[in-house]
Amino acid sequence: MAEARDVTTTTDKSDDEFAKFDFSVSEIPCLHYQSVEAERLISCEKPVVLRDSRVISTAMKWSLDYLEANMGDSKCNVYSSQTGRFKYFDDKKAQTFPGFECPMQLNEMTFDEFVRKVREWKAGDRALYLQQALNDTVKPSIVRDFIGFDWDWLNFHQAKQKWGPLTSNLVLIAMGGNITPAHYDEQHNFFCQVEGRKRCILFHPDQFECLYPHPVSHPCDRQSQVDFDRPDFSRFPKFKHVKGWETIVHPGEILYIPMYWWHYIESAKSDTTTTSITFWYRSGPTPQEITWPLSVEQKIAVTRNIEKMLHDALKNTEEVRELLHMIVDGRYPCERWDHERPFTQ
Ligand SMILES: O=C(O)CCC(=O)C(=O)O
Numbered sequence: 001m002a003e004a005r006d007v008t009t010t011t012d013k014s015d016d017e018f019a020k021f022d023f024s025v026s027e028i029p030c031l032h033y034q035s036v037e038a039e040r041l042i043s044c045e046k047p048v049v050l051r052d053s054r055v056i057s058t059a060m061k062w063s064l065d066y067l068e069a070n071m072g073d074s075k076c077n078v079y080s081s082q083t084g085r086f087k088y089f090d091d092k093k094a095q096t097f098p099g100f101e102c103p104m105q106l107n108e109m110t111f112d113e114f115v116r117k118v119r120e121w122k123a124g125d126r127a128l129y130l131q132q133a134l135n136d137t138v139k140p141s142i143v144r145d146f147i148g149f150d151w152d153w154l155n156f157h158q159a160k161q162k163w164g165p166l167t168s169n170l171v172l173i174a175m176g177g178n179i180t181p182a183h184y185d186e187q188h189n190f191f192c193q194v195e196g197r198k199r200c201i202l203f204h205p206d207q208f209e210c211l212y213p214h215p216v217s218h219p220c221d222r223q224s225q226v227d228f229d230r231p232d233f234s235r236f237p238k239f240k241h242v243k244g245w246e247t248i249v250h251p252g253e254i255l256y257i258p259m260y261w262w263h264y265i266e267s268a269k270s271d272t273t274t275t276s277i278t279f280w281y282r283s284g285p286t287p288q289e290i291t292w293p294l295s296v297e298q299k300i301a302v303t304r305n306i307e308k309m310l311h312d313a314l315k316n317t318e319e320v321r322e323l324l325h326m327i328v329d330g331r332y333p334c335e336r337w338d339h340e341r342p343f344t345q
Helices: 036-043 064-070 091-096 111-120 140-147 151-160 205-211 237-241 296-314 317-328
Strands: 024-027 030-032 048-051 075-081 105-110 127-133 166-168 170-175 179-183 188-195 198-203 243-249 254-257 262-267 273-281
Touching: 030 036, 036 048, 064 111, 064 140, 064 170, 075 111, 105 111, 111 127, 198 205, 198 254, 205 237, 205 262, 205 296, 243 254, 296 317
Parallel strands: 024 243, 030 048
Antiparallel strands: 048 254, 075 105, 075 127, 127 170, 166 273, 170 273, 179 262, 188 254, 188 273, 198 243, 198 262
8 A cells, every 4th residue: 555645745647657747736725634724625626635634544454466356346337548538428429419439338247357457458458447426335344344434524624514415335447548638517525546647637617618628419518619728729718727636546545626627637657557436415405695796617508408498399419509599699890898708706
């Protein structure tokens, strides 16, 4: 099991460990999990890396060998990709969306099979990524480890932030170099690192316009259309101005990823595998008192609902575009609104 990092050296990127990008990034603060500042950041929905916690200390022994012996014989979801990029897509939407090509393939296999494939993997093979929700098919030892998580701390935060229920704990086992392209989730996440290092670049929800999400009706809804390695600035000119927040999470650390914050996640190339566990929480009920102007997050929720309503009514993504143009063009003059971009705070 690896030691937690020396926090004075947060940027331990050796030149060839992670991809290089031209956009500007600031460092996500890394703080003691009980510090006042960490609590403040979580309360105002800002990302923070929490160190020295014992939240998943019972999972710190979850090496591939340990999991192989204890995960049980049920099938796990293992994605494969020729490019090493694992862009999530909605299977149901994919079946009807014209011309959609799946960016990765789902294979179901037992944990043992997955481990065997990882051990036998050679250059040129498709990269593999296990993404399996923890469920009751695991052996009692894993259940004991799970019960041993610091639920007092987790439940305290869930109640304090007035979040909704915990929806799932995903175990993520990536091969070194795997990339989860930029996307946002509609849930809060305590993202816990068990083994290996992951570089996480987060973007505030107000970067929505720079990241060009796919339409809501697209199978890759909530994912950026921009290929970070080869950005097409003629299609996505505002990507030049995107500003991010970056960290490398190490074993034992927790990254708080607030709802609607974009995240791009990359496993260190020299780590054979990396293991993480997610704790996803729904947002709480809508506050009884709404104040104006709405927050960026509320505007994104409104935007999503409008897009969904239009698509449900028209049943055609191209017509959504035409209808929105008809509503806006020549009627809401730019000069008046330009200083009040919809997604800036
Ligand atoms: O770790 C990864 O590769 C992806 C994780 C992720 O997107 C999430 O936890 O929301």
